[in-house]
Amino acid sequence: MCGIAGLFDTRGKQTFARELIQRMNDIQQHRGPDEGGYHFEPGIAFAHRRLSIIDISTGQQPLFNEDGSVVVVFNGEIYNYQELIPELTALGHRFHTRSDTEVIVHAWESWGEDCVKRFRGMFAFALWDRNRQTFFLARDRMGVKPMYYAVLPDGALAFGSELKVLMQHPGLDKTIDPLAVEEYFALGYVAEPRTIFKGARKLDPGFSLAIRHGQPIPAPKPYWDVRFTLDNRLSLQDATAELTERLRESVRLRMIAEVPLGAFLSGGVDSSAVVATMAGISGEPVNTCSIGFDDPAFNESAFAQMVADRYHTNHRVETVQSDDFDLIDTLAALYDEPYADSSAIPTYRVCQLARKHVTVALSGDGGDENMGGYRRYRFHMMEERMRSGLPYSVRKPVFGLLGRLYPKADWAPRVFRAKTTFQSLARDSVQAYFHSVSILRDDMRRQLFSPTFRNQLAGYNAVEVFRRHAENAGTDDALALVQYLDIKTYLVGDINTKVDRASMAHSLEVREPLMDHPLVEWLASLPTHLKIKGQEGKYLFKKAMEPMLPHDVLYRPKMGFSVPLARWFRGPLKDRVRSAMLGDTLASTGLFNRKYLQHLVDAHQSGARDYSSPLWTLLMFEAFLRNSKLGVEPAPILGAA
Structure with a gap:
């Protein structure tokens, strides 16, 4: 897992300042604390921060093909790289490393833009082919790994793993996009491909962007989409058997690593299924970690312990105080743009715990969306x-x-x-x-x-x-x-964003077996009655896991990974919320109706209404403005819609 950054001159061959590229790379050092690498040539500057997972000794980036004409910087994992190496070798390519990164440059040479269709994994990469004079960006199908980019006034294209990378460039237009503000206050995140700034974009999941030097910049184009055909007429028995086998394959691929590996174990169906599957593959006890809460209404640790006991995992639990709200400004700095999922707090803490013991952790993210769990x-x-x-x-x-x-x-x-x-x-x-x-x-x-x-x-x-x-x-x-x-929206903009930033803040790689794209495609072929039966969500998944997991884990009411916002805003955060809602930072934007802000605070703190979610959304927006220093500038921060 890594961070990537760089600049490409779409018009000419300008020389980019090394100090600028270093600044763009250093700001994301948390994503890759092990090594940093650079490549410069006229019109190109690539930078990379490395978290060593596979081929630790020789997998440094930027990485080149045999004659140095193709160079790539890559964030993620290509899980099927071991299958692709013999195929590419048979096509005449010579490998000098054992890394999945080298597969990308040789796949590009053989298959061009279609190379992404051959990759199974989570990835975001930038590639320059000097012979074809082509610059290429790509992002994985499910949007697990991020890719930000911006076309600057001088014709340069900047890219990076986080928005803060682009923010280091003085040419970036940091005018707040009004449409992004509307999306944020509706959804709690700014949806792809927009960012909070008018000058920056996110590359959509399953999209790539190929730019021929000196030619107009085309629109990104899709290379994959999921199709809900619902036409697979498997019996329940056959479907449970196939789901179990597909999950096993997905988990097995994600257990390849040269560093300590483990899993999150929340006590819910998804993470428990991943841990149970890992235990059936591994010859050693699985490393698992959980976050417990001192408030019983939010604590699932007892159910996680059931699974840990059943599979004799090396289980570690840390209890988070229910007043663990000191991360508000940390999260604002971490996410770069407004982000309002309060479960970012326990997610940050569980990543912090996991990194004490492992470098790679498997998660259960994607189960609700793909199995029908919400x-x-x-x-x-x-x-x-x-x-x-x-x-x-x-x-x-x-x-x-x-x-x-x-x-x-x-x-x-x-x-x-x-x-x-x-x-x-x-x-x-x-x-x-x-x-x-x-x-x-x-x-x-x-x-x-x-x-x-x-x-x-x-x-x-x-x-x-x-x-x-x-x-x-x-x-x-x-x-x-x-x-x-x-x-297309919540999984990418909320869940994957939350996990990527929280894990990378601690230099932890998180892998996602329930978002394996062949598994996603297969699940999309199944009829609705196998996913939801009566009032039971994840029906097929639970049936498949019955031999592997306790009944109480499978069939208890879903709890979620939440924090007691309503109580915080009437208690320990009461003054902070009132100050943030009615203070100068929000007022300086001209975005808000102060009377309505007053109503939200007064009605919630009096107990008349529960406005905890809107107030948290506003609190995180205010923290974003302060962190980015946009809310205190005398000039308007909004551009025309």
């Missing part, structure tokens, strides 16, 4: 059945009126929150799902934003992120559609 999926399917009973022309006015008139009941279980249900029934499928996952829903964002800022948005609504992806989903199945939307 409770919101079941609610959405129920609402879809109700929506299908009435035409949209009837639903919209009738349920829209009921949604406006019915009192709000945040305190009640969702099934009893009629206002939310009425609002969802008044929408189409995509609008309804967007509404259900939004942190601040449409009406709240209208009240939150100032009239001036609403004008800058010019009618833009973050639901357009979902609509854009829905057009490519290729399915109208209720579950498949929202799984596709989550794979």
Whole structure:
């Protein structure tokens, strides 16, 4: 696992200052503390920070082909590299290392842009081919590894593993993008391909960008997408057997390392299944780690211990105090742009714990999206059945009126929150799902934003992120559609971003067997009834794991990896929240309606409403502004929408 950075002159052959490239590379030293490497030639500057995992002795980067005409910097792992080496050797290539990085340069020579279709893994890389005068960027299919880039006013393209790399360049336009602000306050993250800055972009998962020197910069293009065909008619028995075998293969590939390896073990189905599978492969006890909480409402450590005891793992647990909120500014600096998932706190802590004992950890991320695990999926399917009973022309006015008139009941279980249900029934499928996952829903964002800022948005609504992806989903199945939307948005923008930054902050590599793309493709071929049966999510997965995991781990209510925000904001963080909401930093942006900010604070702290999620979202935005020093500049920070 590594950090990459660099510059490419799309127009000419300018010489880039070594001091600048070093600054861009040094800012991400946490991603690769073992070594740093550079390559310079006219029009090109590549930099790399290395965390040594495979081929420790000879896998240094930047790495070249035999004659030095192709150079690559790479972040990630190509899990099938051992299979590709004999194939490439038969095509005449000579390997000088045992690293997966060298596979990339030779695959490029043989297959060009299609090389990415042959890679199985998590990756982001930049490559320069002097003979073809071609610069190439690529990102893995599921967006596990990040890739930021920016086209600068002088024609140079800057790239890096984190936004902070690009921020070192004085030519980067750091004007805040109003559309990104709208997306953030709806979703809790800025969705791909946008970033918080108008001058920078993220490369979408499953996309590549090839630039021929001296020619216009084309749009990135996709090389992969998941298709929910739902046409695989396996019996339940055959499907459980195949799922178990596919998971075993995925885990086996991710256990290849020359450094200490282990796994996160939360006590949930996904991480427990990964650990159980690892135990069946490894000849040694698996290293596992868990975070416990001193608040029983948030503590799953007893269930993790069940799995650890069953498989005799080397299990380590650390208890986090329920008032572990001193990471707010640390997280703002870590994520570079606004990021509002409060589970970033325990994720940071579990990575910190794991790195004390291992360099590589396997996780259960991606299980909910691919197996059908979220409770919101079941609610959405129920609402879809109700929506299908009435035409949209009837639903919209009738349920829209009921949604406006019915009192709000945040305190009640969702099934009893009629206002939310009425609002969802008044929408189409995509609008309804967007509404259900939004942190601040449409009406709240209208009240939150100032009239001036609403004008800058010019009618833009973050639901357009979902609509854009829905057009490519290729399915109208209720579950498949929202799984596709989550794979394209929440999994990438929230989950993968959280884990990448938290793990890399501690120089820990995290691998993701439940996001293996052949497994994802196979799961997308299965019919809905194998994923959700009645009120049971992850039905097939749980059935497959019954011989391997305790019943209480498989069939207990899902808890999640959360922190007690509501209590914090009425107790130990009460003054900090009020100061942040009503202080100069947010006020200086001109984005917000101060009266609504006052309402959010007063209503939450009085106990009248639970506004913990909106307040956390605002608190992290305020921390981002302070960390980036954008909220205190006298000049406007917003560009035209």
